[in-house]
Amino acid sequence: MTARFALVDVFHDGPFTGNPLAVVSGADLDTATMQAMARWFNLSETAFLLPPTHPEADYRVRIFTLAHELPFAGHPTLGACHAWLALGGTPRQAGRIVQECGAGLVPIRQNGDRLAFAAPPLLREGPVEEATLRDLLAVLRVDRERIVEARWADNGPGWVGVMLASADEVLAVEPIRRHEGRIDIGLVGAHAPGGDVAWEIRTLFSDGAGALVEDPVTGSFNAAVAGWLRETGRATGPYVAAQGTRLGRRGQIFVDYDGADWIGGRTLTVAEGTLPVDLASRQAQFA
Incomplete structure (x- = not known):
């Protein structure tokens, strides 16, 4: 067969x-x-x-x-x-x-x-607990003062969203390579206004064998980010996000709003x- x-x-x-x-x-x-x-x-x-x-x-x-x-x-x-x-x-x-x-x-x-x-609707949202945030910072090797906001962004895979001050800061993150247990982290940072791309995205997840893997492009996390940005007034209309830059990819995610958040590519x-x-x-x- x-x-x-x-x-x-x-x-x-x-x-x-x-x-x-x-x-x-x-x-x-x-x-x-x-x-x-x-x-x-x-x-x-x-x-x-x-x-x-x-x-x-x-x-x-x-x-x-x-x-x-x-x-x-x-x-x-x-x-x-x-x-x-x-x-x-x-x-x-x-x-x-x-x-x-x-x-x-x-x-x-x-x-x-x-x-x-x-x-889809979030399964879990809201602020990240202190213990979870400490774990995230250790995995990302990022100082606490660099975090603009951290929140649950789980619409299925279990994402925790971490916002940094800029796209450059997102691209500069050098996470650890191994982590025992399941973890799903999404990073987001803004590009300078006026460019073709508004936001830079990175996502990291554990592979079940202890290795931390970076995903080239992640629609589920981008969907959660779209709602996050809209609800906080950081994005008020359509925008384009980039992902996979650190992996040598050119992923593009097109986000539209019309009563729902539409995630396209x-x-x-x-x-x-x-x-x-x-x-x-x-x-x-x-x-």
Whole structure:
């Protein structure tokens, strides 16, 4: 038995500049096999396309990191939608796609060469506890006085947001490389006014084996940041954020407001093929 897969470049600014996503479709896989395949792809996330179970959804997706399943994540949402459309998927409503995932239903819209999802509600928000903040500062190797604001920004992956005074300060952070236990940190800092890009984003997460990994582009954290900036008056209209700069990427995130926060980016299939699902199932038995 085989499954189809596509490698999709999400939030790119030209081929091979965004965040790669593996999208697997066309096979009935158990959870252990999905997790084994996600570990093998060795990307920040792997998405699995499935038939919807909700009457309003166009398709369903399950999203896996190297270590666990997520109820929602941003670049897998856009990449899975891109792959579903490329496979011939037709939305119930032209120009509007509804994705079903662990966090519920997520609206997605097409805008020229970009897809955008409506930011889901936060699962946790508000100030960060003192003990958690101390841990964050130790991981980031940042002095407390450099923190403009820190707050929970968890819409699924568990992000804690840390705002610094500028984009340059965000880019200068040199975090530790190993951290025992799960941690998900997002950094945000403003660029100088008048440029093409308004904000610089970085995200760091633990891979389940103690290593701290930097994600090239993170739609879920950008979605949380969009609400944060709007609620605090730091952004009052559309803007563009950059991410992946320290990794040599050129990720671009387009944020719009129209009663909802829409998080958009360009998507592109860069490779596709088939996978031997039986082998993956056997590997899952030994994981």
